[in-house]
Structures are given as structure tokens and as C-alpha cells.
Amino acid sequence: MNKTWIIAALLAAAGVGGYAYYQSNAPVSEVMESDSGEVETPAALEEASEAAGEAVETVTESVTEAVEEPTEAVETTTEAVTETATEAVETATETVTETATEAAETATEAVTDTTTEAAVEMATEPMVDAALTAEGFDAAKVIEMIDGSDLGVIQKTTMSALVEQASEDPDLVESVLTQVKEALGL
Numbered sequence: 001m002n003k004t005w006i007i008a009a010l011l012a013a014a015g016v017g018g019y020a021y022y023q024s025n026a027p028v029s030e031v032m033e034s035d036s037g038e039v040e041t042p043a044a045l046e047e048a049s050e051a052a053g054e055a056v057e058t059v060t061e062s063v064t065e066a067v068e069e070p071t072e073a074v075e076t077t078t079e080a081v082t083e084t085a086t087e088a089v090e091t092a093t094e095t096v097t098e099t100a101t102e103a104a105e106t107a108t109e110a111v112t113d114t115t116t117e118a119a120v121e122m123a124t125e126p127m128v129d130a131a132l133t134a135e136g137f138d139a140a141k142v143i144e145m146i147d148g149s150d151l152g153v154i155q156k157t158t159m160s161a162l163v164e165q166a167s168e169d170p171d172l173v174e175s176v177l178t179q180v181k182e183a184l185g186l
Contacts, residue, residue, distance in 0.1 A: 002065065009062040013055035020052055132177050132186065139167035142180060149184055159183055 130136030131145070146159045159180055166176035 005062045009059040013059050016051040016055045132181055134173050137173050139163050151183060155183060
């Protein structure tokens with residue numbers, strides 16, 4: 001809407017200016033000399049000059065209004081952007097805080113679980129080591145160790161069969177336990 005007023009004011013100024021230009025090109029016969037020898041300007045030229053001055057004032061007012069309204073719009077937009085940015089920062093802060101809290105809780109749980117598992121392993125290692133000696137040989141525990149290992153199915157079956165034979169023949173225990181330790185990487 002402001003553009004419309006500016007264009008209208010510019011057209012009015014152009015019209016008045018055109019009228020003034022046309023009148024300034026008037027025939028010389030219209031220009032009169034006074035008794036004192038001075039050249040008098042015709043009344044139409046004075047009127048055109050006044051109209052041009054009024055048009056300039058109108059255009060100036062229109063331009064001033066047109067500049068003021070966008071300035072107000074910029075201020076309103078700036079306020080809205082500031083509010084939105086503040087809300088976004090607050091939301092991000094809350095999200096980061098929640099995520100950090102959850103990560104800390106997860107890390108605490110993981111450390112607790114790992115510590116518990118390590119303690120259980122440390123407590124069972126002497127039993128495992130004892131089961132893999134000729135004095136503490138326990139066929140059931142050795143077979144459990146073999147079944148819980150990463151060995152292939154055929155190798156697990158072969159090792160388990162050897163352990164069962166060793167449980168029936170004490171002379172085989174030493175050689176079978178050596179083979180089991182090598183297979184398990186102990």
C-alpha cells in the first residue's frame with residue numbers, strides 16, 4: 001500500500017513538473033516588463049512553482065511514512081526473532097541437560113555391570129584353574145568351560161568326549177587337560 005502512495009506522489013510530482021516545464025517554454029509575449037525594467041514571471045509559472053513545492057512536500061511525507069513503517073516492521077520482527085531464539089536456546093539447554101543426565105546414568109550402570117562381571121570372573125578363575133589341574137580335575141566344570149567357549153561345534157564335541165574319557169581313566173587326565181587348555185587359549 002505504501003508503494004502505491006509513493007508511486008502516486010511521484011506521478012503527481014512528474015505532472016506538476018511537466019506542467020511547469022511546459023509553462024516555462026511559453027511564448028515570450030507572455031513575459032512582461034514592468035515599469036522598472038524588471039522581467040515579471042507569469043502567474044502560471046508561480047503557480048506551477050508552488051504546486052511543485054507542494055508535490056515535493058507530499059513526496060517527502062510519503063517517503064518518510066514509507067520508511068517509518070518498515071522500521072516498525074523490522075523492530076517487531078527483531079522482537080519475534082529474539083523471543084524465538086531465546087525459546088530455542090532454552091529448549092536446547094533442557095535437551096542437552098536431559099541427554100547428559102541419561103548418559104551419566106547409562107555410564108554408571110555400565111561401569112557397575114562391568115565391575116560386577118569382572119568380580120565374578122575373578123572369583124571363578126581360581127575354580128577354572130583348579131578344574132584344569134590334575135589334582136582339582138572336575139569333568140563337569142571342564143565340559144561347561146568347553147561348551148561356553150568360542151570353539152567350533154566339532155571341536156567342542158571332540159574336547160568334551162576326551163574329558164569324559166579322562167574322567168574314566170586318570171592316566172589320560174594330564175594330556176587331555178593340556179589339549180583343552182591349548183584349545184581354550186589358556
